Amino acid sequence: MSEVLTKSTARNIFYGGSLFFFVIFVGLTAHSRHYILTKGTDNAGLTESVERGKRVWERNACFDCHTLHGEGARFAPEVGDVFRRWGGEKDPAGAHQMIKDWMKAQPSGAQGRRQMPQFNLTEAQLDDLADYLAWVSRTNTQGWPPRPKAN
Amino acid sequence: MQYQTQNIAKTYWLGALLIFAVQVSFGLVGGLIYIAPNLLPVEYFPFNMVRMIHTNALIVWLLLGFFGAAYYLIPEESEREIWSPKLAYVQFAIFFLGGLSAVVGYLFHIYADNARSYLEQPVWIKLGIIVAALIFLLNISMTVLQGRKTAITNVLLLGLWGIAIFFLFSLYNPANTSEDKMFWWYVVHLWVEGTWELVMASVLAFLMLKITGVDREVIEKWLYIIIATALFSGILGTGHHYYWIGAPGYWQWIGSIFSSLEVVPFFGMMIFCFAMVWKGRRDHPNKAAMIWSLGCSVLAFFGAGVWGFLHTLHGINFYTHGTQVTAAHGHLAFYGAYVCLNLAIMTYAFPYLFNRAPYNQVLNIASFWITSAGVVFMTVSLTFAGALGTHLERVQGMSYMDAQDQIGLFYLLRFGGGVVTVLGALLFISSLLLMPRTKTVVTGAIPAAAE
Numbered sequence: 001m002s003e004v005l006t007k008s009t010a011r012n013i014f015y016g017g018s019l020f021f022f023v024i025f026v027g028l029t030a031h032s033r034h035y036i037l038t039k040g041t042d043n044a045g046l047t048e049s050v051e052r053g054k055r056v057w058e059r060n061a062c063f064d065c066h067t068l069h070g071e072g073a074r075f076a077p078e079v080g081d082v083f084r085r086w087g088g089e090k091d092p093a094g095a096h097q098m099i100k101d102w103m104k105a106q107p108s109g110a111q112g113r114r115q116m117p118q119f120n121l122t123e124a125q126l127d128d129l130a131d132y133l134a135w136v137s138r139t140n141t142q143g144w145p146p147r148p149k150a151n
Numbered sequence: 152m153q154y155q156t157q158n159i160a161k162t163y164w165l166g167a168l169l170i171f172a173v174q175v176s177f178g179l180v181g182g183l184i185y186i187a188p189n190l191l192p193v194e195y196f197p198f199n200m201v202r203m204i205h206t207n208a209l210i211v212w213l214l215l216g217f218f219g220a221a222y223y224l225i226p227e228e229s230e231r232e233i234w235s236p237k238l239a240y241v242q243f244a245i246f247f248l249g250g251l252s253a254v255v256g257y258l259f260h261i262y263a264d265n266a267r268s269y270l271e272q273p274v275w276i277k278l279g280i281i282v283a284a285l286i287f288l289l290n291i292s293m294t295v296l297q298g299r300k301t302a303i304t305n306v307l308l309l310g311l312w313g314i315a316i317f318f319l320f321s322l323y324n325p326a327n328t329s330e331d332k333m334f335w336w337y338v339v340h341l342w343v344e345g346t347w348e349l350v351m352a353s354v355l356a357f358l359m360l361k362i363t364g365v366d367r368e369v370i371e372k373w374l375y376i377i378i379a380t381a382l383f384s385g386i387l388g389t390g391h392h393y394y395w396i397g398a399p400g401y402w403q404w405i406g407s408i409f410s411s412l413e414v415v416p417f418f419g420m421m422i423f424c425f426a427m428v429w430k431g432r433r434d435h436p437n438k439a440a441m442i443w444s445l446g447c448s449v450l451a452f453f454g455a456g457v458w459g460f461l462h463t464l465h466g467i468n469f470y471t472h473g474t475q476v477t478a479a480h481g482h483l484a485f486y487g488a489y490v491c492l493n494l495a496i497m498t499y500a501f502p503y504l505f506n507r508a509p510y511n512q513v514l515n516i517a518s519f520w521i522t523s524a525g526v527v528f529m530t531v532s533l534t535f536a537g538a539l540g541t542h543l544e545r546v547q548g549m550s551y552m553d554a555q556d557q558i559g560l561f562y563l564l565r566f567g568g569g570v571v572t573v574l575g576a577l578l579f580i581s582s583l584l585l586m587p588r589t590k591t592v593v594t595g596a597i598p599a600a601a602e
Contacts, residue, residue, distance in 0.1 A: 007302065007368060010375035018382040025386045028405070029333060032398045036329045040397035043327060051326040058266045058324075064199030069396045070473030071332060072268055075185070075198045077551040078473055107193050113552075114184075115193040136328055142403070144395035144469060148548035 042138045053132025056125050083137035099130040152503040154226035156233035161504050163219030164497050166247045167212040168580050174208035175576045182566040203257050203271050211250035216493035223500050224357045229298025234290050242286040249279040270321045284315040302371035303353045310349030317341045329397030340389045348381040351492050358444045363431025377419040384412035391463050403465035410463045417456035424448040439512040442519050443495035450487025470545045476537030483530040507586045514582035522575030529568035536561035
């Protein structure tokens with residue numbers, strides 16, 4: 001083995017190979033970025049309100065309980081598709097209002113149930129957040145999450 | 152201890168151990184909220200704050216541990232003192248106070264704009280981390296450049312530079328969530344499944360060199376082979392995070408293939424460590440350090456390797472993504488690969504730093520078995536929670552909260568594992584702080600059924 005592969009050969013394979021794979025990776029992410037901004041997401045519909053909503057989501061560390069497109073903590077439900085689950089495709093105004101009402105009604109105080117804090121958001125912040133959740137629900141997530149019909 | 156400046160490691164590691172205690176304590180609080188959601192008032196202990204402290208404290212103390220490891224092993228490898236001890240302490244002050252103030256801020260619900268998971272730090276703390284990293288890199292690069300160059304320092308330096316460079320992506324937070332997520336993984340994945348593995352492999356190589364006495368040429372050749380498999384698989388393996396976030400579908404194939412191969416470096420490290428110990432001629436008195444090193448390689452293989460592979464294929468990940476399966480994998484992977492690594496190098500170095508060799512290792516060895524048993528039990532509990540939750544929610548179509556109610560038993564078991572883990576961690580910390588002297592070297596300390 002020591003004759004077949006010396007330390008310096010191993011080192012050169014490491015440097016050369018890593019560089020090779022890293023260049024491919026950077027190329028693919030550049031392509032993916034283009035795809036995300038043109039096809040994967042509704043980038044044209046990314047209004048200022050949606051962006052402000054994203055900042056509300058970040059500022060209040062919502063991802064430290066909820067998942068969004070499956071990423072974040074698993075303490076609370078997925079919200080990437082909450083707008084659709086709450087009927088936003090047929091009745092966008094209704095789902096928008098439901099999200100705002102939900103936020104205002106927390107914490108529920110129900111015994112034995114996980115509690116969501118009251119974030120005391122303003123009306124404008126609640127509108128932005130609902131717009132943001134509507135926007136993420138339009139992302140092409142390759143069919144994820146699976147939502148089988150309950151029997 | 153051959154070099155005076157190796158003492159710098161003491162400060163870093165004592166700081167790391169303090170934050171380690173904070174990290175596991177908040178883990179326990181998080182586990183408690185799962186099983187008794189009404190016990191702690193949500194105004195003061197919302198779960199998001201608890202998780203933020205748990206994960207951020209983890210990262211801060213592991214990095215402090217890596218810095219300490221670098222300050223400890225680089226003088227021995229480079230055969231010279233650290234370039235500037237003063238800068239090393241300035242760096243510690245910035246990093247430690249930055250990390251601590253972020254954590255204390257979270258406690259009072261001072262969250263930051265542009266927070267993302269693991270990157271919740273306010274921007275001024277992120278900039279402080281970058282300044283500290285630059286001071287660190289300058290200091291160790293100058294030391295290495297002026298001294299003997301070895302593969303171990305070479306790889307360690309590359310890993311530490313990579314950690315700093317990829318952290319810069321934490322400052323980039325575009326408005327488009329999918330683009331944000333893609334570059335967020337440039338920090339998170341390319342850290343733990345890339346650059347951190349370089350640190351891990353080089354520190355393990357150093358430990359094997361010292362503990363087993365195997366020839367440096369052999370160890371360093373294997374070091375390059377192992378890290379080559381780590382980066383060849385790990386870089387494109389990032390694709391396993393791009394399946395469902397709005398990125399193109401081709402990542403399902405690229406991610407599945409390359410991330411499946413991420414098992415290889417962990418398998419390699421495990422075989423490497425055991426082969427070196429068998430081959431080694433030296434009967435090193437620090438059995439505890441040997442157990443932590445071997446334990447690190449085994450638990451990293453299971454946690455990062457096997458538990459990662461369990462849900463990395465896109466056909467499986469479609470169902471398990473965003474469930475407790477991820478949490479199970481995360482706990483054992485971080486513990487095996489990076490917690491054990493830090494505790495191994497600390498266990499190896501503390502007797503030299505405090506001039507206590509030989510010392511009574513019974514407490515330390517007991518803490519390895521207790522902590523590891525606790526983490527493994529948590530992992531198994533969460534795996535059951537994840538598998539059952541996946542079935543109920545993603546196959547049968549039950550709603551999230553209804554499915555969660557069905558798996559409460561496993562959260563109770565996880566909490567039990569967590570209690571054992573915290574006790575083990577506290578035992579480890581006190582074993583290093585006490586380090587009772589002994590005349591006799593512990594023999595037969597490695598149980599026959601080590602794995």
